[in-house]
Amino acid sequence: MFDDFFTRAIIAGVGVALVAAPLGCFVVWRRLAYFGDTLSHAALLGVAMAFLLELNVTLSVFIVCGAVALALVFLQRNATLSSDALLGLLAHSSLALGLVALAFMTWIRIDLMGLLFGDILAVSVADISVIYLGGAAVLAVLTLIWNPLFAATVNHEIAEAEGQKPDRTNIIFMLLMATVIAISMKIVGVLLITALLIIPAATARRFARGPEQMAIIAALIGAAAVVGGLFGSLNWDTPSGPSIVVAAMVLFLLSLSPLAGLLLRNRVVLPGEKP
Amino acid sequence: MLNPSEPLVSLKNVGLEKSGRWLVRGIDLQVRSGEIVTLIGPNGSGKSTTAKLALGIHQPDEGEARRASGLKVGYVPQKISVDWTLPLTVERFMRLTRRLSSADIKQALAATGIAHLASAEVRNLSGGEFQRAMLARVIAARPDFLVLDEPVQGVDFAGEIALYELITKIRDDLGCGILLISHDLHVVMAATDQVICLNGHVCCKGSPDAVAESAEYRNLFGGRAAASLAIYQHNHDHTHLPDGTVRHADGSVTDHCHADDGHHHDDGEHKDPVSAAVRNRQETDHV
Numbered sequence: 001m002f003d004d005f006f007t008r009a010i011i012a013g014v015g016v017a018l019v020a021a022p023l024g025c026f027v028v029w030r031r032l033a034y035f036g037d038t039l040s041h042a043a044l045l046g047v048a049m050a051f052l053l054e055l056n057v058t059l060s061v062f063i064v065c066g067a068v069a070l071a072l073v074f075l076q077r078n079a080t081l082s083s084d085a086l087l088g089l090l091a092h093s094s095l096a097l098g099l100v101a102l103a104f105m106t107w108i109r110i111d112l113m114g115l116l117f118g119d120i121l122a123v124s125v126a127d128i129s130v131i132y133l134g135g136a137a138v139l140a141v142l143t144l145i146w147n148p149l150f151a152a153t154v155n156h157e158i159a160e161a162e163g164q165k166p167d168r169t170n171i172i173f174m175l176l177m178a179t180v181i182a183i184s185m186k187i188v189g190v191l192l193i194t195a196l197l198i199i200p201a202a203t204a205r206r207f208a209r210g211p212e213q214m215a216i217i218a219a220l221i222g223a224a225a226v227v228g229g230l231f232g233s234l235n236w237d238t239p240s241g242p243s244i245v246v247a248a249m250v251l252f253l254l255s256l257s258p259l260a261g262l263l264l265r266n267r268v269v270l271p272g273e274k275p
Numbered sequence: 276m277l278n279p280s281e282p283l284v285s286l287k288n289v290g291l292e293k294s295g296r297w298l299v300r301g302i303d304l305q306v307r308s309g310e311i312v313t314l315i316g317p318n319g320s321g322k323s324t325t326a327k328l329a330l331g332i333h334q335p336d337e338g339e340a341r342r343a344s345g346l347k348v349g350y351v352p353q354k355i356s357v358d359w360t361l362p363l364t365v366e367r368f369m370r371l372t373r374r375l376s377s378a379d380i381k382q383a384l385a386a387t388g389i390a391h392l393a394s395a396e397v398r399n400l401s402g403g404e405f406q407r408a409m410l411a412r413v414i415a416a417r418p419d420f421l422v423l424d425e426p427v428q429g430v431d432f433a434g435e436i437a438l439y440e441l442i443t444k445i446r447d448d449l450g451c452g453i454l455l456i457s458h459d460l461h462v463v464m465a466a467t468d469q470v471i472c473l474n475g476h477v478c479c480k481g482s483p484d485a486v487a488e489s490a491e492y493r494n495l496f497g498g499r500a501a502a503s504l505a506i507y508q509h510n511h512d513h514t515h516l517p518d519g520t521v522r523h524a525d526g527s528v529t530d531h532c533h534a535d536d537g538h539h540h541d542d543g544e545h546k547d548p549v550s551a552a553v554r555n556r557q558e559t560d561h562v
Contacts (some may be wrong), residue, residue, distance in 0.1 A: 021303070029361050041503040124307040151371045154357060161350035208362040 001004055012123040012131050013233045016184040016197060017222030021204075022142060022215035022221075023180055024197035025225040026173065028205070029153050033198055034084060035072070038091035040181050040193040042068040044098030047115055047185075052101065052106050053230065058130055058182045065178035068094060073171065095190075116243030118189035120230070127186060135274040145169050147179040150211055156232055188241040196222060196249050222253055278547070281343060282307045283420045283452040284329045289338035290326060298324045301476045302338070306420065306452040311442075313463045313483075315340040316455045316473035322456045323353055325473060326422050329454055346420050349413030353456070363397045365389070365408050373416045383415035384408075386441060388434070402429035410438065419451050421475045425458045462504050 027036050046061030053060070069091055075086050102110055111119065142149075150160040152166035159166040181193055188196055200222035201214070208214030228251075229244030254260060282305040290300035299321035306312050306329070314322045327333045328340050330350060342348075357363060369380045384390045387407040392400065400408060406429050413421055423442070427435040443466040446453055457463050463470055463483050472478040 029358055031358070147372075154361065154363065154368070154371060155352065155355045157332050157352055158350050158355070159372065160332050161327075162348050164372055195483070205360060205362065210362055210364060210367050251491050 005123075006230070006234060008123050008125070008128060009120045009240065010227060012128050013120055013187055013226035013230060014223045015128070015183050016180075016187045016228045017134050017200070018219045019072035019138050020180050020184055020193075020196045021200040021218035021222035022139070023173075023176060023200075024201040025204070025215045025218055026149065026153060027177075027194075028201045029211075033194060034087045034091075035182075036177065036194040036197050037071070037093075038087045039065045039068060039177055040099075040185070040190045041091040041095040041182055043185050043190045043193075044115060044143050045101070046092045046098075046182070047110075048098045048101035048105070051105055051110075058134075058185075061185060065181050066175050069174035069178055070171070071125065073174065091253075096261060114187070114189070116189045116191050117239055118185070118187050118192065120187045120240045120244075131183050131187075134179055138179050141172065142176060145172055146212075149173055182216060191240050192245050192268040195245040195248060196225075199245070199252055200225065203248070203252045206255055206260065222248070225251055281442075283346060284454070285341050286325070286328060286335075287339045287341075288323075289328055289335040289340055291328060291333055292336045297475065299328070299473070299475055300337075302328070302473075303477060304329065304454075304471060306454050308419070308452050309450045311446055311455060311466055313467040313470045314454065314473055315460055315463065315470060316478070317460065319364060320474040322473055323424055326424055326454060326456060330422055343419075347416070347418045347423045349416055349418035351409045351413055351421075351426050353428070355409075357397050359398050361398070364394050365397060365400070365411075366393045368397050368408060369412045369415055371412065375415050379415045379534065380411075383411040386414060387411040388437065388551045402436045403431065403434065406430055407434075407438070410441075414441075414445055417449055418555050421445070421451050421453045423453065424456045426455070428458055436504070439466075442466070465504055472556045 007021050025159060027033060042065050043061045046064035047057055047066060049055065050057040050060035072086065072090065075081075076083055081089070099112075102108075102112070112123070147171075148159065148164040148166065148169045151162075151164050152169055156166050159169075180197075181190075184193055184196060200218040203221050204214045204217035207217055223247035229247035230240060232238065233240040233243035284304075284306045286302050286304045289302045289304075291298045302321075304312065304325065314321050315326060324333065328335055329342075329428055330348060331340065331342060334340075342375045361381065365384070366380060369375060369383070380393070384393055387410050389404055389411065392404060392408070397405065397408065406426065409422070409428055413423075427438050430438060433455050442453065442455070442464065445451065446466065455464065455467070465483070467483050469480060471480050478521070
């Protein structure tokens with residue numbers, strides 16, 4: 001079944017969505033959307049490094065994203081600039097640096113559009129194994145740190161006072177983000193990764209009663225967006241990465257529509273809950 | 276296990292500096308099992324900072340902060356806001372840092388009077404309800420050391436008395452040490468073993484006078500309330516002026532407190548505890 005490029009694309013895309021959406025919930029809760037953007041823009045610099053040093057692309061992207069994430073943590077602690085200015089500075093300088101470095105390497109022909117917007121239809125069996133092995137590792141670590149990470153998200157000081165070591169958990173979370181960006185770059189491209197993190201989580205918010213529930217619903221919505229987007233792309237001959245994001249957006253709009261309201265109204269209103 | 280003879284938490288001559296200014300300095304404080312220590316002091320006097328030093332959220336720049344090893348801590352911070360994007364019920368909030376049985380959760384919610392809110396979303400709670408939920412969360416975990424930063428803020432007067440009774444009961448049942456920060460300069464819990472008055476440093480320490488013993492206070496607060504409240508009477512011999520200098524009883528003005536200055540004076544605020552307490556109470560009621 002791996003012979004068909006379309007099947008491979010669906011398997012790879014669903015794998016990425018299942019991992020990205022639970023992390024995306026934390027991105028939404030912690031208001032880190034722009035942080036996700038910064039990391040994914042830095043991914044292009046990772047690609048350039050991979051060609052320059054003849055490294056594996058996924059590994060190189062992970063290293064660069066991880067370094068940028070740690071640099072951000074350090075800069076925010078000793079801040080002389082506001083967080084959003086720092087993020088903008090790092091995001092666009094790493095993106096520009098990556099583009100310039102790629103342009104210098106005239107001996108390599110690179111499909112720049114593929115890097116920016118993804119090339120899911122070209123995923124190989126090797127790519128799929130990277131996505132599923134890396135994704136399983138990310139989900140395993142996320143499950144392990146779920147409770148302390150959630151406690152630190154609700155309130156950093158309570159988590160610290162009650163022995164949850166929030167600083168360490170935050171750094172692990174940043175590295176998980178870097179991993180997800182490294183494995184999903186090929187699917188939707190560096191410009192659209194944040195969409196795969198945020199939109200399913202934002203869609204799930206209305207239906208979720210608890211954080212764990214929201215992560216699971218977001219994962220399912222993300223997978224549905226991948227399948228819908230890819231079939232749309234096949235049907236109407238549209239670029240696959242953007243089609244997936246458009247499908248996710250359509251699901252988000254549906255969740256705001258009266259149809260979804262009906263679904264919510266049928267739920268039993270629990271005592272003490274304000275409708 | 277904790278060694279009962281050693282204090283749960285001890286701060287020795289602790290100071291914290293931030294961008295060239297000492298937020299607090301020369302703080303000595305110990306909390307033992309079964310003891311309630313109340314911190315009072317004006318706004319910006321370093322009450323919350325001192326609590327955070329005791330918790331290890333801040334590391335001291337001088338002096339020594341020590342916590343018993345294996346200490347199980349419960350913390351109710353002064354203000355927290357829960358992001359509206361977080362789907363968080365009161366029940367899940369209770370399990371934030373520890374595994375708890377449903378029975379413990381139910382019991383703690385009932386004790387704080389919000390059993391009916393177990394499945395309500397935290398972002399929909401009122402200020403007083405949320406305060407009770409935070410208290411319920413730490414009670415359910417049965418901590419050794421409890422830090423309560425203005426735990427009754429936003430709670431009405433009758434509820435305040437009930438929560439003070441509850442805090443006393445927690446101490447009696449669990450035998451834990453409690454560090455309590457009071458929003459009131461004069462009225463503290465009757466069960467308090469030691470009151471520490473802060474103003475960047477320890478101004479004075481002492482035990483409160485039980486309100487219940489004075490007929491005057493009983494009339495003021497009512498019988499049941501009087502049993503759980505106490506007045507901390509203190510006469511200060513120096514005043515911290517707004518520009519940071521210090522005026523002493525003899526009229527001289529210096530840059531800092533003298534080492535032998537025991538008490539602070541706040542322009543008559545401490546002279547008449549009853550009228551000050553009434554004034555504070557009225558202010559609180561109007562909020």
